[in-house]
């Protein structure tokens with residue numbers, strides 16, 4: 093699609109988001125995120141060989157939170173390969189991202205790497221044989237290389253805010269430990285996990301960081317094509333927790349959300365799209381972000397289920 097046409101679509105999507113009265117509710121269980129102004133919106137589209145196009149506040153940094161789980165999964169698969177699947181499943185959970193119930197029923201093997209329990213196990217796997225600082229550095233290095241931007245950093249106040257209040261995540265980690273599915277002390281694995289969630293990026297950086305998952309010619313080759321397809325499949329089926337079916341229905345593309353209000357969406361072979369609006373819907377996914385992605389895909393026809401706009 094030509095740049096000026098795509099830019100007009102992005103402007104239209106941003107105008108509609110700014111005009112929407114119900115912006116959802118910001119995540120208030122993490123004190124640092126509770127203070128974010130919900131009246132903000134940004135969208136960015138990255139394509140190899142084209143400038144990254146944006147609309148709204150695309151240079152404003154936000155906490156990527158669970159979007160980081162995609163990058164950590166790529167690092168863990170690079171390190172362990174299929175051995176990771178001995179510890180975590182690949183099925184949608186149909187439960188909230190921080191649910192404890194399935195972990196109890198399924199004896200400490202989380203359903204997938206994107207719910208919190210599964211992401212904690214994935215981070216624990218990245219820690220295998222490494223010092224915590226090295227593991228975190230490996231995740232941050234991956235993100236910086238994917239985005240081609242060494243300025244991307246971790247917001248330590250956000251991480252500390254979760255260390256002080258993340259009781260549910262501590263419960264999940266202790267539960268995993270009791271079932272022999274955590275190889276490090278909960279403080280250590282969670283310290284790494286909270287810092288990975290506290291990576292900050294703006295929309296333009298996040299769209300660039302997702303390019304490796306598009307498998308487009310000219311995109312960074314960070315993982316093999318077969319692994320790209322598998323990561324995208326997990327994003328499609330599990331990336332929005334118990335709202336994954338709804339996101340697939342509305343948007344038709346693999347995506348991963350975070351409680352900071354960011355969503356990374358991949359149009360395979362076409363583009364990497366980042367959207368940010370801090371207010372969340374009842375699943376803990378960005379409300380305006382989801383609506384904007386629905387509008388964008390209707391206007392562009394980008395979908396894994398069909399290829400015509402309208």
Ligand SMILES: NC(=O)CC[C@H](N)C(=O)O
Pocket residue numbers: 156157158159189190208254261286289349350351352376
């Ligand atoms: N869905 C999310 O973005 C959750 C991430 C957050 N750091 C948590 O562990 O609760």
